[in-house]
Amino acid sequence: MNIDSARPGHWTDDQLIDYLYGVGPQDGHVDACGECRVRLAKIQARRDALNFGSGDEIGHEFLAEQRRRIYARMAQPVRWWQEMAVRRWTSALATGGLLAAGMLYYESVQRPRRPVNEVTDAQLAQEVSSMAQDPEPAPTAPLQALFEE
Ligand SMILES: [Zn+2]
Structure with missing residues (x-):
């Protein structure tokens, strides 16, 4: 004041x-x-x-x-409930929209990306068979040399 x-x-x-x-x-x-x-x-x-x-x-x-206004509102319960239903649906729709947006965003972030240099099944099989044919991989050769006398 x-x-x-x-x-x-x-x-x-x-x-x-x-x-x-x-x-x-x-x-x-x-x-x-x-x-x-x-x-x-x-x-x-x-x-x-x-x-x-x-x-x-x-x-x-x-x-x-004030009392007259309260009675006037109580005399029209249908309209009151309609307002409540509209409010409830509005909030439910808003919540659903937020959830959907969040899920879309999460999916777009979490979707696994394909590796850049992808190995095909044929290449993998070839590599495994070449390893099987070579009994001693190259990196272990120096270690073997330590135990030879
Ligand atoms: Zn004074």
């Missing part, structure tokens, strides 16, 4: 609001100072406007109007 900025020597807005609710300063400044009395009146007017012109209590008319 920024009704008027307080100047030195006068009460602040907070002090005026506190005074309005009976917990403000008790130095009697607002009784002696016309400027603070005007600001207090402005704050009081704004508070009363927010409280529907009924002072401290919530107005009886406001409560009655």
Whole structure:
């Protein structure tokens, strides 16, 4: 609430609001100072406007109007349930869409890529048979030399 900025020597807005609710300063400044009395009146007017012109209590008319609105909504349960169903379906569709998008993304990232230099079955068979024909692979030859005497 920024009704008027307080100047030195006068009460602040907070002090005026506190005074309005009976917990403000008790130095009697607002009784002696016309400027603070005007600001207090402005704050009081704004508070009363927010409280529907009924002072401290919530107005009886406001409560009655609220009750009428609640009964009016209870009188049309079909529309209320339709709204709920629409909301439920909307959230379900949104969730499903997010899941589908996530799965598509995961699939595109996780899909195994074919190796660049692919070995065909024929090449593999040829390699295995050449290894079988050669009883001693080349890399182990130096090791064999260690045990020959
Ligand atoms: Zn003052």
